[in-house]
Amino acid sequence: MLLSVQRVEHLTAYRLRLTFSDGLTKEVDFSRHWDALFGPIFQPLRDPHFFAQVSLPSESETIEWPNGADLAAEYLYEIGSPVTATEQTVALR
Numbered sequence: 001m002l003l004s005v006q007r008v009e010h011l012t013a014y015r016l017r018l019t020f021s022d023g024l025t026k027e028v029d030f031s032r033h034w035d036a037l038f039g040p041i042f043q044p045l046r047d048p049h050f051f052a053q054v055s056l057p058s059e060s061e062t063i064e065w066p067n068g069a070d071l072a073a074e075y076l077y078e079i080g081s082p083v084t085a086t087e088q089t090v091a092l093r
Contacts, residue, residue, distance in 0.1 A: 003073045004061035013048040017083065018063070018076055026080025033079055041069045 007019035014030040030037070030045065037045065044050045044067055054063050064070035 002061070003077055005056055005063055005073050005076065008054055008056045008063050010052050010054055014051055016054060016063070018080060020073065020077055024077075025083040026077065027083055028076055028080045037071075041067065045069060 002021075004021045005018050006021055009017040011017055011027065015027060016030070017025060017027050019025045030051070034046065045065060050065065050067075053066050055065070056063050060070070062070050062073045062076065
């Protein structure tokens, strides 16, 4: 099964909540992964205002930013922390 991001929610400066095609929801704190995200394409993401411009284009299987930066859904899944059912319920209110 090909993994894809189905929903993205910007939580705080560098945190996203992502729902994947297998039904799991995970939170990713990008500030913990800057060492792996280097180079000119990822540098603008360190600006919290630019980071907040994350989107999930309808023709895409993953998130991206206005400069074309994107990350494989599998990588996001790997670095994400599972959200408990309670946290998901609270977030939906």
